Amino acid sequence: MKILLVQPAPFENGRIGLENAVWLSEPVALTSIAAMVPSQHEVRILDMRLEEPDVLPRLLAEFRPDLLGVTSMTTDAYQAQAVCYCAKGILGDSVFTLLGGHHPTLAPEEHDLEVIDALCIGEGEETFEELIEHLSSGRPRDELEAIDGLCFRKSGERITTAKRSQARELDQFPAPARDLIDRYEGCYYFGPATGLASIQTSRGCAFDCNFCAIWEFYERKVRFLSPKVIVDRMEAAPEQFVMFLDDNFLTHRGRIEELLDEIERRKVKKYWLIQGRTDFIADHPDLVRRMRDSGLMLVLSGYESNDEDALAALQKDNTAGNNLKASKILNDLGVLTMGIFMVRPNFQPADFQGLYDEINRMGITIPMVVIHTPLPGTQTWRAMRDDLLTNDVRLFDLLHAVVPTAMPREEFYREYARWNQATYPSAKRSLSFRFIARRPKLWWALMPGIKIFMQRVRLIRRTVDDPTSYLRDEDEIIDVVLTPKAKPRHLVMTA
Numbered sequence: 014m015k016i017l018l019v020q021p022a023p024f025e026n027g028r029i030g031l032e033n034a035v036w037l038s039e040p041v042a043l044t045s046i047a048a049m050v051p052s053q054h055e056v057r058i059l060d061m062r063l064e065e066p067d068v069l070p071r072l073l074a075e076f077r078p079d080l081l082g083v084t085s086m087t088t089d090a091y092q093a094q095a096v097c098y099c100a101k102g103i104l105g106d107s108v109f110t111l112l113g114g115h116h117p118t119l120a121p122e123e124h125d126l127e128v129i130d131a132l133c134i135g136e137g138e139e140t141f142e143e144l145i146e147h148l149s150s151g152r153p154r155d156e157l158e159a160i161d162g163l164c165f166r167k168s169g170e171r172i173t174t175a176k177r178s179q180a181r182e183l184d185q186f187p188a189p190a191r192d193l194i195d196r197y198e199g200c201y202y203f204g205p206a207t208g209l210a211s212i213q214t215s216r217g218c219a220f221d222c223n224f225c226a227i228w229e230f231y232e233r234k235v236r237f238l239s240p241k242v243i244v245d246r247m248e249a250a251p252e253q254f255v256m257f258l259d260d261n262f263l264t265h266r267g268r269i270e271e272l273l274d275e276i277e278r279r280k281v282k283k284y285w286l287i288q289g290r291t292d293f294i295a296d297h298p299d300l301v302r303r304m305r306d307s308g309l310m311l312v313l314s315g316y317e318s319n320d321e322d323a324l325a326a327l328q329k330d331n332t333a334g335n336n337l338k339a340s341k342i343l344n345d346l347g348v349l350t351m352g353i354f355m356v357r358p359n360f361q362p363a364d365f366q367g368l369y370d371e372i373n374r375m376g377i378t379i380p381m382v383v384i385h386t387p388l389p390g391t392q393t394w395r396a397m398r399d400d401l402l403t404n405d406v407r408l409f410d411l412l413h414a415v416v417p418t419a420m421p422r423e424e425f426y427r428e429y430a431r432w433n434q435a436t437y438p439s440a441k442r443s444l445s446f447r448f449i450a451r452r453p454k455l456w457w458a459l460m461p462g463i464k465i466f467m468q469r470v471r472l473i474r475r476t477v478d479d480p481t482s483y484l485r486d487e488d489e490i491i492d493v494v495l496t497p498k499a500k501p502r503h504l505v506m507t508a
């Protein structure tokens with residue numbers, strides 16, 4: 014069988030889009046499921062973010078896959094569907110189309126389309142393996158009931174099979190098939206760290222923030238790769254920078270110490286980046302110092318808010334005090350910080366200013382301010398679904414207000430769009446001469462990527478700093494009376 018796996022490109026077309034300015038990560042979902050394909054089949058991966066748009070139809074016509082797999086988070090949903098339309102248009106029913114990832118899992122009803130033969134719900138490895146076995150042995154394409162974790166159509170009816178269990182330990186899955194993305198080597202980056210490998214060292218999260226569906230997606234379980242396997246994968250990657258993709262890498266001290274022992278014992282000299290909570294950093298400054306000494310380069314954290322009540326309302330189980338403490342610890346150690354902060358639809362001008370002031374006080378290297386968004390599958394979404402102004406997934410990128418704002422919309426976006434400018438002192442404060450002088454080797458390694466990173470940021474800022482960009486993106490999608498506390502006149506469903 015011939016199998017094509019596709020990472021769609023985000024929908025840009027002149028719209029705002031932050032994702033590729035700071036972070037372009039390799040498609041680990043696709044390399045992970047590709048690793049499950051038995052060797053008699055031919056599998057290819059296409060990362061459309063790094064290809065010209067006409068490559069997809071040409072490749073479909075030339076390679077003629079029997080099975081097409083596409084990954085999708087919420088913002089990519091239309092683009093992922095477009096890939097399936099393209100495949101069915103060129104290959105008709107000779108190709109079996111399969112969609113997987115966070116959005117199909119959390120909102121399967123939004124993908125009930127003729128051009129999609131099945132959805133993979135939840136973790137993909139075992140489901141994909143069993144589906145390949147089924148299809149390649151010539152069994153009927155609509156008799157998939159025995160495969161857990163699928164949603165498919167049979168005689169016009171949608172069937173969802175039993176839940177895919179997440180019992181398998183992560184060490185039991187094969188290493189992602191990174192050889193299939195060899196031709197993109199050197200193309201992935203985080204900020205100036207160019208030539209970036211990504212490794213997911215754990216799945217799931219023990220917290221239950223109400224704006225995040227990770228803990229629901231992984232059914233409240235957290236599973237870990239063993240330190241030995243993590244370091245095997247670090248060593249196998251030719252890249253100098255490694256991003257640990259875990260939503261919360263900072264889970265418990267023992268695991269991190271074992272990993273550091275392994276990195277130190279095997280003398281792995283790489284710079285690594287993590288996502289982790291500020292409470293852990295605030296509680297373990299000594300451990301963070303040791304991590305820095307073993308190569309920790311950057312910590313990406315959801316700081317979310319400067320307001321204790323807001324943190325409590327988000328069920329973040331963290332404090333503004335921990336945010337401040339963590340940023341100080343990291344700055345003192347010369348570890349770069351990226352902080353995600355949220356503005357809420359009920360914000361008034363003083364709230365925006367208060368948040369920007371707090372970011373500047375902390376000195377976050379790369380601050381990013383997003384808009385509180387009810388993403389499918391989250392508790393917030395369930396609580397706010399009646400307030401939604403639209404279901405158009407292009408606006409669920411955390412850069413648009415998908416519920417009514419307390420301030421008139423134009424004013425809200427005027428205040429929001431100045432976050433970049435207003436938090437400039439934060440980066441400046443973080444990147445002091447003393448900070449850089451603490452880790453000259455790191456800055457030397459980052460040097461080749463700095464110019465191009467600055468160019469990317471400058472380019473994106475033309476739209477992000479312009480408040481009219483947001484309203485333009487909403488044009489013909491959100492139709493509201495632009496007054497405070499406006500209720501939607503009607504909902505526009507373009508899905």
Ligand code: B12
Binds near residue numbers: 023084137227410411
């Ligand atoms: C790296 C990353 C990115 C990268 C790109 C990811 C990529 N595809 O290359 C970048 C930085 C660009 C990014 C951006 C954003 N991201 Co992001 N990102 C991640 C992160 C941290 C890791 C993704 C990953 O590689 N995971 C590892 C793989 C193995 O896991 P997986 O994707 O779930 O895949 C498994 C299954 O889902 C399934 N599967 C997935 N695809 C397929 C396909 C087939 C055919 C099959 C059979 C199975 C299958 O099988 C896989 C193996 O089990 C995740 C968190 C997470 N835990 O995944 C968030 C996450 C995906 N991002 C999220 C969000 C919200 C965003 C942003 C909107 C936020 C922002 N402003 O930054 C933007 C939107 C970008 C846009 N287009 O506008 C949310 C998505 C929620 C949702 N409802 O979709 C997540 C889940 C984080 C979270 N805490 O909620 N992101």
Ligand code: SF4
Binds near residue numbers: 219220222260290315
């Ligand atoms: S936001 Fe972070 S800490 Fe909260 S549930 Fe999601 S991954 Fe866990």
